[in-house]
Amino acid sequence: MKKLIALMLALVLSVAAFGCNNAPADDEKGGEGDGAKVYNVVNLVNGNLGDKSFFDSAESGLKELADAGRITYKTIEMGGTDADQPTWKTTLDDVSSSGEYDLVICGTYQMPEYLNEIAAKYPNQKYLIYDSEASQPNVVNINYKQNDMGYLVGVFAAAMTTETSVANINEQAVVGFVGGVDSPVINDFLYGFIQGAQATNADIKVDTRYVNSYTDTATAKELALSMINDKGCDIVWGVAGLSGNGAAEAALESGKAWFIGVDSDQELTLDAETAAITLTSGLKNIGQSLVWFFDEWDAGNGHFGENILLGINEGGVGIVTDKNFAKVAPQGVQDKVNEAIKAVSEGTIQVGTAIGDETGAAEALRESVRP
Amino acid sequence: MWEQLFEMIFKPDFLFSVIRITSPILFAALAAVVAEKAGVTNIGLEGIMSITALFGTLISYWTQSWAVGVLGALIVGIALALLLGFFALKLKTDIILGGIALNMIGGGGTIFLLYLFTGLRGNTGELTTPEMLIPQVNIPLLKDIPVVGEILSGHSLLTYIAFFMVFLTWLMLYKTSLGLNIRAVGENQNAADSVGVSVVRIKYIALGISGALAGLGGAYMSMYYSRSWNSGMIAGRGFIALAAQAMGQGEPTGSMWSSLLFGLANALKNKMEGMQGMSSYLVASIPYVVTVLGLVIYAVATIRRVKKTRRAQNAMTAPAGEEK
Numbered sequence: 001m002k003k004l005i006a007l008m009l010a011l012v013l014s015v016a017a018f019g020c021n022n023a024p025a026d027d028e029k030g031g032e033g034d035g036a037k038v039y040n041v042v043n044l045v046n047g048n049l050g051d052k053s054f055f056d057s058a059e060s061g062l063k064e065l066a067d068a069g070r071i072t073y074k075t076i077e078m079g080g081t082d083a084d085q086p087t088w089k090t091t092l093d094d095v096s097s098s099g100e101y102d103l104v105i106c107g108t109y110q111m112p113e114y115l116n117e118i119a120a121k122y123p124n125q126k127y128l129i130y131d132s133e134a135s136q137p138n139v140v141n142i143n144y145k146q147n148d149m150g151y152l153v154g155v156f157a158a159a160m161t162t163e164t165s166v167a168n169i170n171e172q173a174v175v176g177f178v179g180g181v182d183s184p185v186i187n188d189f190l191y192g193f194i195q196g197a198q199a200t201n202a203d204i205k206v207d208t209r210y211v212n213s214y215t216d217t218a219t220a221k222e223l224a225l226s227m228i229n230d231k232g233c234d235i236v237w238g239v240a241g242l243s244g245n246g247a248a249e250a251a252l253e254s255g256k257a258w259f260i261g262v263d264s265d266q267e268l269t270l271d272a273e274t275a276a277i278t279l280t281s282g283l284k285n286i287g288q289s290l291v292w293f294f295d296e297w298d299a300g301n302g303h304f305g306e307n308i309l310l311g312i313n314e315g316g317v318g319i320v321t322d323k324n325f326a327k328v329a330p331q332g333v334q335d336k337v338n339e340a341i342k343a344v345s346e347g348t349i350q351v352g353t354a355i356g357d358e359t360g361a362a363e364a365l366r367e368s369v370r371p
Numbered sequence: 372m373w374e375q376l377f378e379m380i381f382k383p384d385f386l387f388s389v390i391r392i393t394s395p396i397l398f399a400a401l402a403a404v405v406a407e408k409a410g411v412t413n414i415g416l417e418g419i420m421s422i423t424a425l426f427g428t429l430i431s432y433w434t435q436s437w438a439v440g441v442l443g444a445l446i447v448g449i450a451l452a453l454l455l456g457f458f459a460l461k462l463k464t465d466i467i468l469g470g471i472a473l474n475m476i477g478g479g480g481t482i483f484l485l486y487l488f489t490g491l492r493g494n495t496g497e498l499t500t501p502e503m504l505i506p507q508v509n510i511p512l513l514k515d516i517p518v519v520g521e522i523l524s525g526h527s528l529l530t531y532i533a534f535f536m537v538f539l540t541w542l543m544l545y546k547t548s549l550g551l552n553i554r555a556v557g558e559n560q561n562a563a564d565s566v567g568v569s570v571v572r573i574k575y576i577a578l579g580i581s582g583a584l585a586g587l588g589g590a591y592m593s594m595y596y597s598r599s600w601n602s603g604m605i606a607g608r609g610f611i612a613l614a615a616q617a618m619g620q621g622e623p624t625g626s627m628w629s630s631l632l633f634g635l636a637n638a639l640k641n642k643m644e645g646m647q648g649m650s651s652y653l654v655a656s657i658p659y660v661v662t663v664l665g666l667v668i669y670a671v672a673t674i675r676r677v678k679k680t681r682r683a684q685n686a687m688t689a690p691a692g693e694e695k
Binding site: 048049050051052053079080081082083084181182207208209210212213214215216217218221222223225226227230242245246249252269270271272273367370371 | 378379382384388391392395475478479482486490491492493494496497498499500501592596597598599601602603604606637638641642644645646647648650651652655
């Protein structure tokens, strides 16, 4: 009996270990590129693929590059729980010491601490970190103008919230923002959002609340329900990772509000009912930014040691303008959004940022527009 | 500022949300009560809730029936708790460590299971259909009463079951021979053993009940509260339930009141998040401040009571002393 249990446990463990590491180790399909170097890349995911967002986006960008024969890559899913955290640094160390890879890719705000240490230890290894910043000369840091994205979403939400001819829209000019944590990155979305909203409607009110978690869907739902029922919000933007879906559920359940997604096109990832009340999504195209980086690298601009900020022009950020957006939003609203896209990409509109801002301007603005 | 707050609080909607927030905590708190009464500490509630929440969603997805999903969550909950019992009672591992292991499986193992069964890795959002969701119940007559009806009617079926379970748990613990055995085993298992009670069997049964209750809590989370399962969605509710059990002195009704206190504090927090000039970090601490305050009030009351009885005892024994 004991032996049988031991055997079964061993089996389960080995299946688990195998299951977690069956990332697509890419075969040798490179070499077709016209003489350009085929890079061997490792992508470290400090979570799991299948988030329909960040990590999947990075993966799709790498896949696009691999399919074009420009890189060979391997993705390692390190897991995202507290228990997995100790492996992040050791995995970084392992892939760096192997010397097999031309580039080590990782991302998110949780990685710089480890990356700084390991990158200093292996000065000849090249690294790329997305959506965060390390401080080593052999690391290229790619960030996204989420404030620009926020601006576009803000323009849209403010234009939409007074279109009472549309279902679920009330006459009050109040929109909601459910954020993950009161932090500079989240507030960067918010800062752009409020600026965009104010540019469209000077009297707009924005109810901002933070979940203080990126996974607590239920609390996000409570917050959004309170915005909708107490303050008359009819459009809620969820910028809170997995918790954000709670805001979508609140909008659906209340039957009197719309939801806006973030990072990826959430209309494609939510269930049919919730997708139906999702107006649009602000996009962060991690995958496209990786393609952009390899274009630059091939052209001889490695950008190592630099902090790069990608916006609309580089395909780094954007807003979904098909499906529900095209179906539900009146033409006038769509025009305003398209104008804003044009103005931001041409640089005629400069959106303020909350990152590196010590004056607290974003926080002050947030408080001044509360309903 | 106060005006703003009162405006949001003096609404049926606020108390409705208190009950909605309380329900999953209450299930888990009752689960902790039953296990603790039998002298086994089930700190794996968080993990059990996370895993049963996943299985509730998966089973209801496969069968397209929420009822089967809830039943499945309940059975998986029992199985997990019995597994914990097997390790702790049969293989003699430390039950705290076993509980921690369950919590870790709830964190990472669930993603693996989700991937294994569906190929998804983060959340089950795209699988949800209306048939998979636990229905809300409008209670006839009650729902037509102004204010009270708005607060008490229209909750999830499981919410009513949760509060009914408080009564059932009390009934089971204090009015049945099983309850007597459970309490006896928890108080002094050697004594119980000496009169022929099978200590191990009783502990298994108590753990099983505990798992079933936690399973219902898990189902509530993923099949009603959220429309889908996602990793980390229990977000500490299993641990808060342990605190609620301790604050409620390990009694079903006491734990219900402390669960409601947590629900109230959380609902208050959610409203205050939207107020002018409130730091979200400060507001986030409200449930914990309330807990500490609750414990202080409870401790002061207990000390007073003890002092009073001691004084009464002294008054009774003092004359006897003088006579000598």
